[in-house]
Amino acid sequence: MRFHQKLIASAVVGGLLVTPAFAEGTLDKIKKTGTITLGHRDSSIPFSYLANSPQPIGYSVDIANKVVDKLKKDLNMPNLQVKYNLVTSQTRIPLVQNGTVDLECGSTTNNLERQRQVDFSVGIFEIGTRLLTKKTSGVKDFPDLKGKNVVTTAGTTSERLLKSMNAEQGLGMNVISAKDHGESFLMLETGRAVAFMMDDVLLAGEMAKAKRPADWVVTGKPQSFEIYGCMMRKGDPAFKKTVDDAIRALYKSGEINKIYAKWFQSPVPPKNVNLNFPMSPEFKKLIQNPTDKSAEQM
Amino acid sequence: MNYHWDWAVFFKSTGIGDEIYLDWFVAGLGWTVAVALVAWCIALALGAVLGVMRTLPNKALSGVATAYVELFRNVPLLVQLFVWYFLVPDLLPERAQVWFKQELNPTTSAYLSVVACLAFFTAARVCEQVRTGIQALPRGQTMAAMAMGFSLPQVYRHVLLPQAFRIIIPPLTSEFLNIFKNSSVASLIGLMELLAQTKQTAEFSANLFEAFTLATLIYFVLNMSLMKGMGWLEKRVAVPGLIGSGGK
Amino acid sequence: MIRFNSVHKWFKDLHVLNDINLEVKAGEVVVVCGPSGSGKSTLIRTVNQLETISQGEIWVDGVNVADPKTDLNALRAEVGFVFQHFNLYPHLSVLDNITLSPIQVKGMDKAAAEARAVQLLEKVGLAHKKDAFPAQLSGGQQQRVAIARGLAMDPRVMLFDEPTSALDPEMIGEVLKVMKDLALSGMTMMVVTHEMGFAREVADRVVFIDHGQVLESAAPAEFFSAPRTERAQQFLRQVLTPMR
Ligand SMILES: Nc1ncnc2c1ncn2[C@@H]1O[C@H](COP(=O)(O)OP(=O)(O)OP(=O)(O)O)[C@@H](O)[C@H]1O
Numbered sequence A: 001m002r003f004h005q006k007l008i009a010s011a012v013v014g015g016l017l018v019t020p021a022f023a024e025g026t027l028d029k030i031k032k033t034g035t036i037t038l039g040h041r042d043s044s045i046p047f048s049y050l051a052n053s054p055q056p057i058g059y060s061v062d063i064a065n066k067v068v069d070k071l072k073k074d075l076n077m078p079n080l081q082v083k084y085n086l087v088t089s090q091t092r093i094p095l096v097q098n099g100t101v102d103l104e105c106g107s108t109t110n111n112l113e114r115q116r117q118v119d120f121s122v123g124i125f126e127i128g129t130r131l132l133t134k135k136t137s138g139v140k141d142f143p144d145l146k147g148k149n150v151v152t153t154a155g156t157t158s159e160r161l162l163k164s165m166n167a168e169q170g171l172g173m174n175v176i177s178a179k180d181h182g183e184s185f186l187m188l189e190t191g192r193a194v195a196f197m198m199d200d201v202l203l204a205g206e207m208a209k210a211k212r213p214a215d216w217v218v219t220g221k222p223q224s225f226e227i228y229g230c231m232m233r234k235g236d237p238a239f240k241k242t243v244d245d246a247i248r249a250l251y252k253s254g255e256i257n258k259i260y261a262k263w264f265q266s267p268v269p270p271k272n273v274n275l276n277f278p279m280s281p282e283f284k285k286l287i288q289n290p291t292d293k294s295a296e297q298m
Numbered sequence B: 001m002n003y004h005w006d007w008a009v010f011f012k013s014t015g016i017g018d019e020i021y022l023d024w025f026v027a028g029l030g031w032t033v034a035v036a037l038v039a040w041c042i043a044l045a046l047g048a049v050l051g052v053m054r055t056l057p058n059k060a061l062s063g064v065a066t067a068y069v070e071l072f073r074n075v076p077l078l079v080q081l082f083v084w085y086f087l088v089p090d091l092l093p094e095r096a097q098v099w100f101k102q103e104l105n106p107t108t109s110a111y112l113s114v115v116a117c118l119a120f121f122t123a124a125r126v127c128e129q130v131r132t133g134i135q136a137l138p139r140g141q142t143m144a145a146m147a148m149g150f151s152l153p154q155v156y157r158h159v160l161l162p163q164a165f166r167i168i169i170p171p172l173t174s175e176f177l178n179i180f181k182n183s184s185v186a187s188l189i190g191l192m193e194l195l196a197q198t199k200q201t202a203e204f205s206a207n208l209f210e211a212f213t214l215a216t217l218i219y220f221v222l223n224m225s226l227m228k229g230m231g232w233l234e235k236r237v238a239v240p241g242l243i244g245s246g247g248k
Numbered sequence C: 001m002i003r004f005n006s007v008h009k010w011f012k013d014l015h016v017l018n019d020i021n022l023e024v025k026a027g028e029v030v031v032v033c034g035p036s037g038s039g040k041s042t043l044i045r046t047v048n049q050l051e052t053i054s055q056g057e058i059w060v061d062g063v064n065v066a067d068p069k070t071d072l073n074a075l076r077a078e079v080g081f082v083f084q085h086f087n088l089y090p091h092l093s094v095l096d097n098i099t100l101s102p103i104q105v106k107g108m109d110k111a112a113a114e115a116r117a118v119q120l121l122e123k124v125g126l127a128h129k130k131d132a133f134p135a136q137l138s139g140g141q142q143q144r145v146a147i148a149r150g151l152a153m154d155p156r157v158m159l160f161d162e163p164t165s166a167l168d169p170e171m172i173g174e175v176l177k178v179m180k181d182l183a184l185s186g187m188t189m190m191v192v193t194h195e196m197g198f199a200r201e202v203a204d205r206v207v208f209i210d211h212g213q214v215l216e217s218a219a220p221a222e223f224f225s226a227p228r229t230e231r232a233q234q235f236l237r238q239v240l241t242p243m244r
C-alpha cells in the first residue's frame, strides 16, 4: 500500500502545484533571497555527481558555476549563496517547474516533449547513440544486431530507437530494458546481451570502469544525436538570456576546452578513471553555433 | 507552477510503430497480472505444504520448513531477485546456460526469474500464515479425527486445513495484494510491468503527473477488485461459528 | 472385549497409571469415576491409543494395542470415542460430521453413509438438524451428534470421557438418555462420568480410581452402599451431597 500512497500523494501534490509559485522572474527571486538553487544528479558521471564531498562535481556543475559567476557580476551580488538540490530523472522537471530548483545542469536531453514543460539553455554537450560490445563479438554496426539480444537503459531515447528499428526495419532484436546504466552493463558483461546501446559518452564511462577496458569497444554509426541543456522555468527571458550568455562566453573564450579536458580526458574522481573521450565533430559544431533547439529540430 | 497538463497524452503516439502510450499501460498491466497470479498460485501451494510441515511432529521435516522460512523471509526481495536472475542461471550446465541467457527471449527469462523469486519469497510468508492457522485450532479437533481412524494426512486434508484456510483468508488477502505490489521489482531486470511502463511514459512524454495518476488509478482499481474478490470468497466459504470466518 | 494387564504410564515423574488391571466384557457398561487428576482421561484414551502406555498390555477385541505393529487407524475405526467438549468439526454440517469417517476411512459410498447418518440422527432425536452447523446447536445437541458420529463407524466399543460435564444441567438428561438407550441395545461401553445416577441405573460395574490406581471395582449396588476404601467413601460423600 505504501507505494500506492506515494502515487496518490504525488498526484495530489501535482494538482495543488498548478498555481504558479513564482509569478516573479527568477532574477528578482535571486535578488530578493540572495540565493540561487542549482539542481544536480547523484551519479551522472562525469556531468553531475557526488563523489567525496557533499558538493556535487562534474562538467555540467562547472558550467552552472560559470553561470553563477556571471549572475554575481551582473546583479552585483558578490555574496550570492548557492544551494544544491539533488534531483532524479523523475523529479527534475517538476522541481524546476515548482520553483524548488532554479537551474538544472546535469545530463538532460533537450527534446520537444520537455520543451512543453521547461525552457532549455543553449546546448552544453552533444552525444550520439552508439553501441558498446566485446571486441570479439563480431558486432560492428546496428545491422549486425539482427535477431540478437540488445540491452539499453529503460526510459532513454536509445530504448525508443531500438524498438522503432524493430518496428520499421524488422531487425527482430530482443530489447532488454535495464533499470540503470550500471545494470545494463552487467547484462552485457554476463552475456545476457551482445551489445549495449546508449549515449556514446556514457558508454565510454562504463567501459572505463570495466575490469579490463581493453576488452570492449564503442562502435556503430550514431543513430541519433542529442543535445544536453540546462533546464529552467518556462517563460523567463531575462534569466534565460543571462544563462545563455554565460555559456556562449565560455564557448567564445575557448574556456570550454579546459573544462572539457578536465572531465573527459583526464582521470576523474572517485575512482580516477580517464574516459579518453575526445570532443566529437558534432559538439565542435555546436560550440561554433550555439543553439537552444533540440537535435531533432536541427 | 506552470505544468503543462495534457490528459490526451495517453492517446498520443509513442513514436514507435503505431503504438500509443495507452498501449504501454495495457501491456504493463498484463505483465503485472501475469507475474502476480502465476507466482501466487505457486506460493499458495508451496506455502501450504511448508506450513503443514512446520506443524508436523517430525523434527526433520519441520526443521527444513523452518530453515526455508528464515532464509526467504530475511533476505531482501531485491537480493533474491538478483540471485534468481544473475546467479541461478550460472549454476546450470553449460548448454542450459546458453539457452537461458541467449537463446530464450530475454523477456521470457526475466519473467521466469521474477515469478520464481516472488513465488519462493511469498511461499515463506504463506507458510507462516498456514502454520498460525493450524496452530490456532483446538487440539480436540486432531484428537477427534484421530479417534475416528483418520491417518495424519487425512486429518490435515479433511479437518485441519479446511478450517485453517478459512481462518487465514484475511491475512492471505494482504499477501495476495503484496505480491501485486512486489511484482514491480520485475522492472529491475527489464520486464516492463505496469510501474516500468509508467516511468517510461513519464520519461518519454514529459507528462509525469498524468502517467502516475493513471497508474495510481489502475493500481487502485486492481486492489479494490482483488479485495472484493477475496471478500466474496471469504463469504462464500464462511461457516457459522468458525473463528475468523465471515459468517456469524 | 477390553483388557488391561498391569498397565503403567508415566508423564516424566508423574505415575499417572499405576498397575491397572481391568476387564470390560462384551456388552458390559463400565463407569469409571474418581477425583480430578486421578488419571481417568488418560486411562480411557489408552484404549484407542490417543495416549500411549509405558508398560503392560491392553487388549481390545483380541488385538494388543500397545504393540507397535498394530494398525492404529484400523483399531480406532472400531472404537467410538465421545469427548467432554464434543469436538465436532465446525466447518462441516451435522450430516457431514457424521459421514466423513465412514466415507473416508471405510470407503462407504456417500448415499449409504448419509442414509445411515439420518438413521442415527433419528435415534438421537436430531434428524431435523442434519443441515445445521455445530455452532447452531446447543451443547446437548452437539454431544448427541458426537455420539451419532461415533456410532456411524459401527464400533464394537464406545468410550465416553465425561460426556456431560461441559453441559448446562438442563441438557444433561437428554444426553444420558441417549447413552442409556445405547447401553440397553447391548453396546459395550466404558464411561468416565461423575453422574452417579447414571452409574447406579445403567452400569454393570463401577470402577473407582485414584492416583492412577484402581481402588474399587464392583457392581453399582455394592459400590454405592458399601465402598471399601476410605478414599471412595470420601469421593462419594462429595459427589452425592448437593452443594449448599
Ligand atoms: N500430556 C500430559 N503431560 C503431562 N502431564 C499430564 C498430561 N496429561 C495429563 N497429565 C497429568 O496427568 C494426571 C492425570 O490426568 P487426567 O487428565 O487423566 O486426569 P482426570 O482424572 O481425567 O482428571 P479430570 O477429572 O480433571 O478430567 C493429571 O495430574 C494431569 O495433570
Ligand SMILES: [Mg+2]
Pocket: C040, C041, C042, C162
Ligand atoms: Mg479428564
